Amino acid sequence: MTALLRKSRDRLGRGFVLLPPFLWMFLFFLVPFLFVLKISFSEAIIASPPFAPLFEYDPDEGVVRAVLRFFNYGYLIDDDLYLRAYLNSLKVAAVSTVICLLIGYPMALAIARSPKARQPLLLVLIMLPFWTSLLIRVYAWIGILRQDGVVNNILMGLGVIDEPLVLLQTVFATYVGIVYAYLPFMILPLYAVLEKQDTSLLEAARDLGARPIVTFMSVTLPLSTTGIIAGSMLVFIPVVGEFVIPALLSGNSTLMIGKVLWTEFFSNRDWPVASAVAIVMLVVLLIPIMIFQNQQSKERN
Amino acid sequence: MPASGPAFPVLGDTMEDAAQQADVKLGQPDFIQFKDVTKKFGDFTAVQNVSLDIREGEIFCLLGGSGSGKSTLLRMLAGFETITDGRIILDGEDVAGVPPERLPLNMMFQSYALFPHMSVERNVGYGLRRDGVPKAEIATRVAETLELVKLTDFAKRKPSQLSGGQRQRVALARCIVKKPKVLLLDEPLGALDKKLREETQQELLNIQRTLGLTFIIVTHDQEEAMTMADRIGVMNLGQIVQVGPPRELYEQPNSLFIADFVGALNRFDGVVTSQVGENAQVRVQNGMTLKILSPYEFNEGERVKVTARPEKLSVFPADSNEAPTARNALQGQVTFVGYMGDQTDYRVMLDGGVEVKITEQNHHMSTKIAIRTGDKVRVDWPARSTALYSA
């Protein structure tokens, strides 16, 4: 009897720990998607809130009727702006991810191979920009890239160019901004796996006749795939829906779906279309998100 | 044991025979030469002026505590550490500046350093692939080597699916498949439990003899060094303190440090009261006088340390009448009896106020207890089993 009591008390304790975060995330992260789904089948009207109710009470027949309107999704297909925006976002995200990987991998490796005592400092230096406002850091690039900005001033001062280059509001600016903002997200997971790598594995490879570059390709690289995947997903997924960077640096040069969604929502006040855009984005990102989740749960076990 | 390497003399039936065979094939006496080797890490001197010759085909053990510099010495030979001063010559060639991948020796790492993303087979074949050995030859050599270490059935497994002993054998296979001249083993048995360790020691010795390899083993375990080594070099504070066969180190240590490091010891502080030829008399704490045979000459009145190993001492009941001459015979009381099965450990408080450890083999099958805690006893040992060191 007491054993049973103790068991149920134990259960209660566990529930007390488990339920608050679970319920919170369930209510404020999972459930909201249902509402996005619901509104995506609605119709924009001029009202507050600006969408038609999905369920209508019919007083004549005394029933509640649900009206699902698929035309928001039809609209996404009809107007090729959306398709182009999705494809371009995926392209920008993929290219940015590769660039981040190419820049971030040597940096992460350099930190992991630094003396143990110096590693925390280097890590803090990598994280520090990440801890300061993204908005401010992107804004800093405006001052650097614009017509009378730092880069043009220096280049003209040196006499390299006569006319200021158009740097801001270009695809180039978009990539600079994205790589700049997301680089730490690539470096940190890469560092985490590289730092854990047993250095005796590298020595063993050398001892068995592998030159340094071969050692890297046959040992270091394959053993860091989990970090590469985690870092790539941490960059790729949010960049697909990125809003701030294209809004500030791209001008009309780069069409991205996050900005489209924002415009539909805030400028056009078409919430149902914005919802449909979000739902499709979520579907597109489902596979990368699942890859990321898989990686995370593997790491946690 | 199937041999994959060149043909070597067939192994004898007994260990003695095998050892003699091994002696015969010992080659070049200065196969590996350390000449005045020093290694500094910043201000810290890890290895100091080590000079050492290692014969081709011998098993040499570097024995020392942690921080003694033994691993650093090994890593310099393997090309993983630069040499601050001095030279290391391997088979006539200076190893300085040669990257580890080009040195004709292989190392078995303490952690085994098996590549976790490769199967056993791919781990073993790794070094051959690096050397550009043809695929078919790699396959045969890997298969032969796996058979030699009895891992044929595990070829497709990942290291994480193996036991500690199996991993150790994969690490060994990965080295010997390359037919190196020298195999460096960093604490090769450190991660294994006691029983497995004894078996593995035998396997390692067999493989060493079959392939005619030179082994350099780094270990902190003196028992391991004693059983495996042809010669042992004891290191302390970055220096080699004594080099010699295990028997010499144990029975004729050149310093109190070695005596203490290799095996257990009873120690007394004393003053030499007389020495006639090799027969010395030393008065130790609380007025006891010990008879000692020492080849070294001491002055009368000189302060000395006296040592005797516990297994050289015998313990008898106080009323026993066996009392050979030329022996030290002291009275005392038993304070501890530790029955270990094969042997029994005693501690006896001598009447002079000094406690000694005694180890006796349990020669007879008997459940009778002759000596118990609290018994008055006589502790007795030959004068020639006692050593003297200047204090």
Next chain:
Amino acid sequence: MPRFLKISLWIGMAFLYVPIFVLIIYSFNSSRRGSVWGGFSTHWYGELFRDEKILQAAWISLKIGVYSATGATVLGVLASVVLVRFGAFKGRRLFSSLVSAPLVMPEVITGISLLLLFISAEQFLGWPAQRGILTITIAHITFCTAFVIVVVQPRLADMDSSLEEASRDLGAGPATTFCLVTLPIIAPALMSAWLLAFILSFDDLVIASFTSGPGATTLPMLIFSKIKIAVSPDVNALATLIILTVGIALTLVMLGLRKGRKQ
């Protein structure tokens, strides 16, 4: 270490820091045209403190940051305990996914979904009557919790669990053990997790824009509306202040962490 690695590290660091230094330098520029150097001046800092709107937005962001960081730290610690100590249980995968998905979820999606939730809740339940500090805080707690877990979970996993067992063995209940043994040991991680959550909340533009209502303009929302139109030197000054504050706070936390490790 090969020279190539060293060089790429320092070039990468320069890439990360040059824009920030440029920003700081130009915040002391007396010229209104941001890029032309008109001499050293702290003029824009003065402007900043006379701007009612900025001060008010900063105050709102600060409040939301403190509430969100505190809430997210509590939830994040509980979730970390579940992930590290509860072992396998039914629904573990769902739980783990739920608490880590916000790490990568594009902000526009999180933002729009929470807004639609709040609006629907208002329609059906009459709550929340108005969107503002409360709704932003709820939204921020949701995505900050995931980051708190990233910081706290490994520390908890590294902790020697025999310390907790010893405490239980000596007669403390699970809750007492958690408060007297576990919490003090992971305190440095809690501190940095709280700070990270605070900064994420304090910096957020997108989610706040969606979940805010009239009368609750956060600092990033204000900055965004300013820089969308033109470069404004007072934003340089504001940015510099934010960077310095964060830098000092981080240094303090790092010192705290180091001290914690030494003990």
